[in-house]
Amino acid sequence: MIEVKHLTKRYGDKQAVNDISFKVEKGEILGFLGPNGAGKSTTMNMLTGYISSTSGQILINGVDILEDPIKAKSYIGYLPEIPPLYMDMTVDSYLGFMFDLKKCKLPRKAHLKDVCDLCKISAVRGRVIRNLSKGYKQRVGLAQALINNPPVLILDEPTVGLDPNQIIEIRTLIKKLGKSHTVILSSHILPEIQAVCDKIIIINKGVVAADGTADEIARNITNEHKMTLRIEGSTHTASDKKEITDALKSIDGVKYVRADMEREKSIYDYDVEADEKTDVRRAINKLCADKGWNILMLQLSDLTLEDIFLKITMGDNVRKDGTVREEAPKPKPNISFDVKDGELVASLDDGSAKEESAHAEDEASDDNDENGGEE
Amino acid sequence: MGAIYRREMSAFFISGIAYVFLAVFFLLSGIFFYNGVIASGTTETSAMFSSMFIIVLFLIPILTMKLMSEEKKNRTDQGLLTAPVGLWSIVLGKYFAALTLFIIAESVVFIYSIILGYLGNVVWSTLLGNYFAMLFLGAAFIAVGLFISSLTENQMASAVASMLALFVLYLFDSLASRVSNEHIQKAMTAVSFYSRYIEFTQGVFDLSSVVFFLSTAFIFNFLTVRVLDKRRWG
Numbered sequence: 001m002i003e004v005k006h007l008t009k010r011y012g013d014k015q016a017v018n019d020i021s022f023k024v025e026k027g028e029i030l031g032f033l034g035p036n037g038a039g040k041s042t043t044m045n046m047l048t049g050y051i052s053s054t055s056g057q058i059l060i061n062g063v064d065i066l067e068d069p070i071k072a073k074s075y076i077g078y079l080p081e082i083p084p085l086y087m088d089m090t091v092d093s094y095l096g097f098m099f100d101l102k103k104c105k106l107p108r109k110a111h112l113k114d115v116c117d118l119c120k121i122s123a124v125r126g127r128v129i130r131n132l133s134k135g136y137k138q139r140v141g142l143a144q145a146l147i148n149n150p151p152v153l154i155l156d157e158p159t160v161g162l163d164p165n166q167i168i169e170i171r172t173l174i175k176k177l178g179k180s181h182t183v184i185l186s187s188h189i190l191p192e193i194q195a196v197c198d199k200i201i202i203i204n205k206g207v208v209a210a211d212g213t214a215d216e217i218a219r220n221i222t223n224e225h226k227m228t229l230r231i232e233g234s235t236h237t238a239s240d241k242k243e244i245t246d247a248l249k250s251i252d253g254v255k256y257v258r259a260d261m262e263r264e265k266s267i268y269d270y271d272v273e274a275d276e277k278t279d280v281r282r283a284i285n286k287l288c289a290d291k292g293w294n295i296l297m298l299q300l301s302d303l304t305l306e307d308i309f310l311k312i313t314m315g316d317n318v319r320k321d322g323t324v325r326e327e328a329p330k331p332k333p334n335i336s337f338d339v340k341d342g343e344l345v346a347s348l349d350d351g352s353a354k355e356e357s358a359h360a361e362d363e364a365s366d367d368n369d370e371n372g373g374e375e
Numbered sequence: 376m377g378a379i380y381r382r383e384m385s386a387f388f389i390s391g392i393a394y395v396f397l398a399v400f401f402l403l404s405g406i407f408f409y410n411g412v413i414a415s416g417t418t419e420t421s422a423m424f425s426s427m428f429i430i431v432l433f434l435i436p437i438l439t440m441k442l443m444s445e446e447k448k449n450r451t452d453q454g455l456l457t458a459p460v461g462l463w464s465i466v467l468g469k470y471f472a473a474l475t476l477f478i479i480a481e482s483v484v485f486i487y488s489i490i491l492g493y494l495g496n497v498v499w500s501t502l503l504g505n506y507f508a509m510l511f512l513g514a515a516f517i518a519v520g521l522f523i524s525s526l527t528e529n530q531m532a533s534a535v536a537s538m539l540a541l542f543v544l545y546l547f548d549s550l551a552s553r554v555s556n557e558h559i560q561k562a563m564t565a566v567s568f569y570s571r572y573i574e575f576t577q578g579v580f581d582l583s584s585v586v587f588f589l590s591t592a593f594i595f596n597f598l599t600v601r602v603l604d605k606r607r608w609g
Contacts, residue, residue, distance in 0.1 A: 045453075048457040049456070049457055049607075050453055050456050050457050050607065051606075051607050051608075052607045052608050070459045070460070070461060071459070073457055073458060073459040074459035076457065078453075078454075078457045080450065080453045080454075080457075082450045082453075084449075084450055084451040084452070084453045084454030084455075085449075085451065086382070086386070086449075086451055087449070088386065088389050088390060089382075089385075089386075089389070093385070097378055097381070097382045098454070098458075100377065100378030100381070101378040101379065101454075101455070101458045101460060102458055102459060103459065103460075144454065
């Protein structure tokens with residue numbers, strides 16, 4: 001349905017988008033994930049023909065956007081980052097204008113009513129757009145994209161600035177639309193992408209940093225031979241730290257050990273990396289039993305989408321082929337998540353207590369999400 | 376094109392620009408009509424039309440100032456440029472909307488002609504000749520204003536720059552007389568809007584001037600299309 005080959009956009013010396021390729025099939029929802037300024041909007045603007053690419057090709061339904069822009073554009077419904085609303089028009093006259101502009105052949109009254117019902121703006125159809133709340137403006141923007149029932153929907157950060165209830169509503173709507181349309185959606189909100197999209201592309205600094213389903217991406221950069229241990233030594237002093245580190249290093253197959261922060265009083269975490277063939281967990285257990293140490297925690301470094309996102313976007317460890325470079329383990333950042341204005345905000349933080357409470361909050365918001373989805 | 380034309384027409388009236396434009400146009404042309412025609416006891420309308428050049432010059436930028444600039448500023452151009460319409464449809468839709476309003480404004484002269492009809496015989500040939508001359512002049516000026524509006528995001532800047540540009544065009548005649556080089560002088564008089572327009576008001580219907588005004592309109596609309604096109608490649 002949508003095919004993008006080696007898409008590149010340069011502004012002078014600045015590479016905004018560099019050699020992006022992907023394919024979206026009919027009925028798929030693709031999520032673009034990336035920090036602000038990563039090139040998400042630029043890519044979407046190229047997909048919709050608003051700006052042109054420096055090189056590369058975009059096929060919408062088999063039609064090249066540069067060769068036959070009018071035909072290609074007729075397949076697309078686009079909601080830009082800032083909805084293109086004429087503030088002094090009423091919702092009704094604006095949607096009527098877009099209906100005419102897109103040369104829609106569907107029965108006018110019935111189609112506009114359907115679109116308004118779908119986006120839940122029927123109650124405000126007579127009002128001037130300027131006076132609508134941000135949430136309603138966003139929905140009018142979405143309604144505008146849905147006019148003429150285009151097979152492809154491109155939505156640039158559709159939930160920005162909405163309250164949590166509205167976010168859930170819009171997500172539910174997008175999921176519903178995804179059954180009959182091909183949808184590309186961009187966001188910097190991780191749970192949103194995870195909740196809605198079939199496929200994810202993580203963009204950073206204009207290049208594809210990872211792509212696939214959420215699970216695939218996680219699998220690719222999850223390292224089962226990496227783990228974090230919390231071991232209680234016998235003396236409860238700092239000398240434990242060195243002793244344990246040395247002992248762990250002496251285990252067969254262990255390549256790297258690093259003592260991390262003090263997590264509980266005089267108890268430290270250790271990042272352990274083994275070579276890929278050896279499962280060192282039993283050996284570690286035996287070592288600790290022999291020495292009289294207690295393993296309080298053993299955690300394989302399973303990465304959540306959040307970790308992956310941060311890992312990819314915060315370091316420069318991204319190769320051009322889209323895989324993530326193996327790197328010498330560095331201190332795993334203590335990431336905490338806060339829910340602010342319905343968005344998950346990740347931040348680096350030292351306090352472990354806060355981390356846990358933030359996680360609890362995170363889970364709570366996920367629960368809400370699911371409930372909302374079912375309603 | 377139709378959708379954009381209708382939206383611009385309604386936007387003129389919703390924003391109030393249409394009322395301001397029409398009111399000022401009617402007021403000033405009414406003054407010229409009274410002073411130049413009625414008070415001088417004549418039914419000859421040429422004097423009125425020649426004075427109206429300057430009103431047209433200052434009022435047309437008010438019509439065109441926000442046609443393109445506001446779309447860019449409010450990012451509504453994203454809606455237009457990603458819709459399945461060509462650039463010419465967008466530009467011409469806006470162009471003809473402004474031209475329609477201008478025609479409504481200048482058609483006030485037919486009301487004046489009714490007044491004149493009570494007082495004496497209307498010279499229809501000069502009146503119609505002048506009417507069309509002004510139409511062609513407006514057609515060219517609107518295209519210039521639309522072009523300048525497409526260059527900026529600020530509608531005040533657009534209005535001031537358009538007035539200035541049209542004023543320079545108006546001054547071309549007097550500037551030309553100061554130029555010593557004969558060829559440059561000739562070239563400058565050839566593109567003088569004012570002398571071509573005044574020719575009409577004196578009753579000379581010159582086809583080359585009609586072609587001149589219409590091709591100016593075409594060239595500036597073409598340039599506007601190029602500006603929109605170029606923005607995509609920026």
